[in-house]
Amino acid sequence: MSPTNVVKPGTKPVQPASNVKTLQIDGKDFSARPEETILDVARQNKIFIPRLCELEGLSDVGACRLCLVEVKGSNKLLPACVTRVYEGMEVTTNSPRLAAYRRMIIELLFTERNHICSVCVSNGHCDLQWMAQKLGLTHVHFPYRYPKANVDASHERFVIDHNRCILCTRCVRVCDEIEGAHVWDVMGRGIDAKVVTDLNEAWGNSETCTSCGKCVHVCPTGALSEKGHAVAEMEKRRHFLPYLTMMRESQE
């Protein structure tokens, strides 16, 4: 299998592969460089592993837990996005048990805030919605929480609707790692955690926001959107991310 040229941010540019690891994913043999993760190898070889917080071009946080896989010899499930390959590794990316856990995690996300797909700007272009369908979800069997979440439309071009936020922190990471502004961060903790701009002020008043819109486009759901879109009209464009990462690395 051909090694990829994509380099994860946060890792040093790779020296010529001194050694190659061979591993099995779902019974098939693959080879990879030692600094590559299970997800890297799976992605290169078109093996689907579900995930929501991960986005190619951003650092990995291992927070959504959808990419957990079974690795022979480990009694714990391991997140594919941050687990490095090793020689002789045997990975199972799907099993009835994993499928059940993944469905439950998606269900929990749906119960956490108010995800009303039918009236969402991202309907039809939403990673959460798509993932739910992909994983065979037809309903949520945990009760919904119905929190009162606000919508901040103070920015002249963008809107944040906390009803749709799944706290993946892609916006936090893209703003910090790519744009370098660190406008976004997470406040509070646990079920009350929330993304905020600056000192939890209205986004439109932010002194640090450059209005670049990267956060909007990496957002997996309709939480961040551009103004002027009706239901189902907000399509995200993410092609800039691998490009910016590549250009940045070539400058170093």
Next chain:
Amino acid sequence: MSAYVSKPQPPTQDKRWKLVDATMRRLGHQSRGLIETLHTVQEAFGYLDESALRYVAMSLRVPLSRAYGVATFYHFFTLKPAGKHTCVVCLGTACYIKGAPQLLDAMQKDLDIKPGETTPDGNVSLLTARCLGSCGLAPAVVYDNEVAGKVSPQSLREHLSKWNHHES
């Protein structure tokens, strides 16, 4: 740009900022000193307001949103001023088993405030603690800065009425 790079000035002339400055100096004005600095602000002023967060964040070159995220992550920090008196009811396991919930009930009935709230007259703040480590004295309550052990709803009421009569 230049406003950002130049040395931030304390929000007020208050002498207590000197304490905050001293802490930041001791920690080399590095971003890693954020929590320690916030401790100093909280100790000096009793809470962290927006201007304090802004000053500390600028001085330590920490993004504003990160400073806010840190200040709201830790329960020890508060963004609002506390009442004249504080009453901390310990909700550690030992205290819970030995009747801390009844103490909270009594507080709520008498003062009509929930944990984390302050009476409308600003006299008493009710707080809860996860564990004071005074489990041998359960249930424990901290009146202002004084730990009291084996508190009953009755003794709690007596203490509260003292606060109300003397100073409010």
Next chain:
Amino acid sequence: MKKRLATVWLDGCSGCHMSFLDLDERLIEVAEKADLVYSPLVDIKEFPGDVDVALVEGAVSSEEDLHKIQMIRRKVKTLVSLGDCSVTANVPGMRNAFGVKAVCDRAYTENVTLNPGTPAQVIPRLLPYARPIHEVVNVDVFIPGCPPSADTIYYALTELLEGRQPELSAKTRFGA
């Protein structure tokens, strides 16, 4: 022996019923396999017994909805949750974060000049939350979608009338 089919309209916009009607000429095919024994589309007042399949549109929002769905559950073999309102509470559920009083005040008191005040008669009392029907009774089949397409409904219905369990996640989704 023809199957006995019912459709029910709780708190929803009737869009799912419209989508059902979009089966068009396939309705005739369905009619050959099943009798429509109860529906807002036909003039039958009492929900009959021994219903094989019931398609339920809408969330459980009022005391009347609750009473109805509990009664229907007792009389139906296969209860189908049809559309996002019955599967997720959807738009009717958008009031849940605000509480009944605030919602009624906004609708019946604020900005109202003629006889302001929440009506106490005729209109059934709202429950504290509009809820998906499976939070109230057991549901056998879920067809998400707002509304589910006629093709989806057709597929699900024919499978059910043939006694098979439809596999719906590939055909529809929330908000579809």
Next chain:
Amino acid sequence: MNLEELEQIAVTEREAREKVRHEVRVCMAAGCLSCQSQGVKDALTAEVKNRGLEETHKVKGVGCMGLCSEGPLVATSEKQMYKHVASADAAALVNSLDGEPVKRLDCPTDVPFFQRQKKIVLENSGVIDPERIEDYIAEGGYRAIVNALSDMMPQEVISEITTSGLRGRGGAGYPTGLKWSTVSRADGNPKYVICNADEGDPGAFMDRSVLESDPHRVLEGMLIAAYAVGASEGFIYVRAEYPLAIKRLKTAIRQAERLGLLGTNICGTRFSFRIDLRLGAGAFVCGEETALIASVEGKRGTPRPRPPYPAMSGLFGQPTLINNVETYANVPPIIRNGGAWYAEIGTEKSKGTKVFALAGRIENTGLVEVPMGITLRDIVYDIGGGIPEGRKFKAVQTGGPSGGCLPADCLDMPVDYESLAKAGSIMGSGGMIIMDESSCMVDVAKYFMDFCMTESCGKCVPCRVGTYQMHRILSAITNLTATEPDLKMLEELCDLLKNTSLCGLGQSAPNPVVSTLKSFAEEYRAHIHDKKCAAGVCGAHENGGDEKSKPEEKNEARELSEVGA
């Protein structure tokens, strides 16, 4: 500083002690201080001064004596102990020193509570003045590090620790020697040593007591660790809720620096080590090592996936050793007496002693140190004095929110890491809460779930939303409104959180539920099917003040937590 100089300080101190005919020790740890032991000490000091006895009578503030429920405690050098002492008793106590003990205040020490303990970590607690380094040195303190620096290679130090069989006392029980050797072999400079003193278990106060009673012991343990792994900088991450421990640690660090036991070129060697305090700010999750590191770095205390483990990449990306207070406190005696000596205490896999904080429905609440392998029955009934008011033992909770509730049929189980884990709990940091029939086990499970929900950092989905959902179900059960499907959902969530959460907090959050479901299933059934709570805790009346709902308003039971600003 070398061994001779250290010995000189010890000799001077001992000579000063010999001049004193009577020493009166007043407990100045947090427990007794909160029952006005400061006043007792002041009264005693004044009494001695008034009588002009300062030459021969010494009043000394010491650390915790263990029996916190009977405080303020006072002990004399004649091994007489007094309980519930008040300032007014000062004259009587001073009189008694040359005569008969004061009967009405007598606190017998020939009882199992004192006799059955084996003190290693607490050997100086209640004996020395925690605010004087000389007192610690007189008891053999700092000899281990000074010896190690002159006579032992770092590798030998690690090998002693490995021989001792010491395992992490913070809860998980990872072999300490193995951890040290990993850090010592890790590439990277500088390396860091961190002491986890963020004792967050609600119901545990062992670490606080050690810090308040014998802070130098922890500093010496860290020094030895730093020498062994090659670290030059250390941090003690201590809860801001422990002001007294912080004050005594600051004093101790200053004193050690003055004597050259901390700083550059310690004892004239090339070994340099400094220790700084970092104050925790009220986040239980910071007990998790990667979260703790984030917090020391001044960030939100959220954990990150491991590997890389802190031993390879920890604080500021450097190799970092993290142990908890009690682990470090065990180190000086191990180096002083040898690993083999330590390995003789305890069981095959769990060596040494463990400090437990006894609390809840038990006669003797306080701090005890017992050899590993002792049975729970011995701790509860013999040392703890059993359940007060003739009530019946129901369960003992160990390990806090990450642990479980053990029923009466576990009482004869030996207390060691493996047995506790097998029974569905964990050793944890050492909190032991005893419950009688007045406690409802579902309510207890809800209490811990409430704790985990509020302490969840919110980073990973299963823990953030799962603890909320579990708490909701447990609230419904204790409101007597839950149904059978709720119970099934609860079990599903237990399994989900255990297997998919990012860190130990989420993975172990189901433990209190799982263990009570296993041992007290009939209580859950009674709540759900018969709508009854045998302990009379649950149901109509509000408890804990956190429920807005009344049972008849079932639909309102779901809490609406404000997310919007």
